[in-house]
Structures are given as C-alpha cells and as structure tokens.
Amino acid sequence: MNTISPKELHELRSRKVRIDLIDVRTPVEFREIHIPFARNVPLDRLDPQKLREEHSGDEPLYVVCRSGSRGRQACEKLQASGLKVVNVEGGTLAWEQAGLPVERGRKAISLERQVRIAAGTLVLLGVALGVTVSPYWLGLAAFVGAGLVFAGITDTCGMGLLLARMPWNQVPQPPPPSATTAACSPTVKTGYCG
Incomplete structure (x- = not known):
C-alpha cells in the first residue's frame, strides 16, 4: 500500500497538483476537525464503485482518517476494487501535529x-x-x-459502528461538489465544512 506523509501531501497541494482526498472518519469526527480540502466519506458508507465514478484521471485517491487504521482499511477495500490509492501516514492527528492547516467545527465526544x-x-x-x-x-x-x-x-468494533449510526453522531450531508472545481481551487471546501 502506498503512503504519503502529511508534509509531502501539503507540498503537493501547494504546487497546485490535483488532490482528491477523502476522510473516512465519522461525520461528527470530521466536523470537529479536518484537513481543509478533504471531503468526508465515512468508512461504513464507503462505496468503491461510486468513488471510481466521481474520481477521474490517473491521479491517486488519497485517504485519511484519525490516525491511520481506518485509512488502511479503506485503502485495502478501494485497492481491491481497482482504484489507485495512497494512505496519509498518521492521519489527521499527524497532519495537525505537523502544524499544517486544519478546519475546526463543533467539539464532540469522539x-x-x-x-x-x-x-x-x-x-x-x-x-x-x-x-x-x-x-x-x-x-x-x-x-x-x-x-x-x-x-x-x-x-x-461493532459497538463503534452501532454508535456511529446514532442520531447524535449524524451530520446533514451537503451535495457533493464538482470534482474539477474542488480540485483546482484551494478556496473551495469539499465535504462537510464544520
């Protein structure tokens, strides 16, 4: 499985390279803190076919989670469907610890x-x-x-999957952004922007 460090991903993004980054954490976790150009596709709702349709070109699909575990699970599932994927090492925690920009929303119990x-x-x-x-x-x-x-x-974790579906852990979903618009403009925010 291919991986990339948060700093390397940030450098790619700053060079205006097309980055399609999905965050596979729950909507509540995503709303609390996320990478500004990430879009939320929770692991339990991951649909490789749909992502293949949304993701165009030969560029890889980048995957991030909290610390790396769910990202690896998502990458395995997406690779099995034929998608080219790269996991962000250390997840959102490593991104934040590297001093890279994040967007913060309402604090919730993880x-x-x-x-x-x-x-x-x-x-x-x-x-x-x-x-x-x-x-x-x-x-x-x-x-x-x-x-x-x-x-x-x-x-x-079955209990985690069950709790993730509880009403207090749900966030309304906005319509998906256009892939080309989101990829080309650093000011366009994708997914749930807390």
Missing part, C-alpha cells in the same frame, strides 16, 4: 470515547445487577468483554 463510555457502563451495569439481582446479569459484562477482545483482534 467515537472512541463513546465506545469506552458505553462499554464501561454496560460492564458496570452487568456486574451491579449480577451482584444485586441475579448472577445471570454477569453475562452482560462477559459479552461486552468478549466484544472488546474481538474488536482488538480484528480491528473492527
């Missing part, structure tokens, strides 16, 4: 924190009910624990 809060609450509830009501409730804590182990092994 999906990762939401998963930890939900998992912790369910384990605590299962143990409390298991001790006070019926030992069968301990199964809830065991189920959540097994889910966390599965998530750690497979790098796929």
Whole structure:
C-alpha cells in the first residue's frame, strides 16, 4: 500500500497538483476537525464503485482518517476494487501535529470515547445487577468483554459502528461538489465544512 506523509501531501497541494482526498472518519469526527480540502466519506458508507465514478484521471485517491487504521482499511477495500490509492501516514492527528492547516467545527465526544463510555457502563451495569439481582446479569459484562477482545483482534468494533449510526453522531450531508472545481481551487471546501 502506498503512503504519503502529511508534509509531502501539503507540498503537493501547494504546487497546485490535483488532490482528491477523502476522510473516512465519522461525520461528527470530521466536523470537529479536518484537513481543509478533504471531503468526508465515512468508512461504513464507503462505496468503491461510486468513488471510481466521481474520481477521474490517473491521479491517486488519497485517504485519511484519525490516525491511520481506518485509512488502511479503506485503502485495502478501494485497492481491491481497482482504484489507485495512497494512505496519509498518521492521519489527521499527524497532519495537525505537523502544524499544517486544519478546519475546526463543533467539539464532540469522539467515537472512541463513546465506545469506552458505553462499554464501561454496560460492564458496570452487568456486574451491579449480577451482584444485586441475579448472577445471570454477569453475562452482560462477559459479552461486552468478549466484544472488546474481538474488536482488538480484528480491528473492527461493532459497538463503534452501532454508535456511529446514532442520531447524535449524524451530520446533514451537503451535495457533493464538482470534482474539477474542488480540485483546482484551494478556496473551495469539499465535504462537510464544520
């Protein structure tokens, strides 16, 4: 899989090279902070066929996420469909740490924190009910624990996917911009601009 550092991507963009960058984080994460010329295509809604139709030319499709993991997953899926892709090393965190420009919107609780809060609450509830009501409730804590182990092994979090679909994690989608207009003008913002 091809990768590019945030600084290298920024240098390409400053030379007016056509950059089609998709951010595969959730809409809420994207709204909170994102690279100014990125557009949001959440990983759970990634449609390689649609992206192939929207993306023209021989230039690669650049992919970014928070820290790199979801970006790698997206790249694997897109490469399997025949698209030429490049993953941004370190994701949006590395971009921001490199001192490169970002756009900030409304602060929200990250999906990762939401998963930890939900998992912790369910384990605590299962143990409390298991001790006070019926030992069968301990199964809830065991189920959540097994889910966390599965998530750690497979790098796929079912609870995260479920929470990402909750109403508080949704952002209205604007119509997609014209690919040529967005690519040629550094002032045109694509995707969700928080």
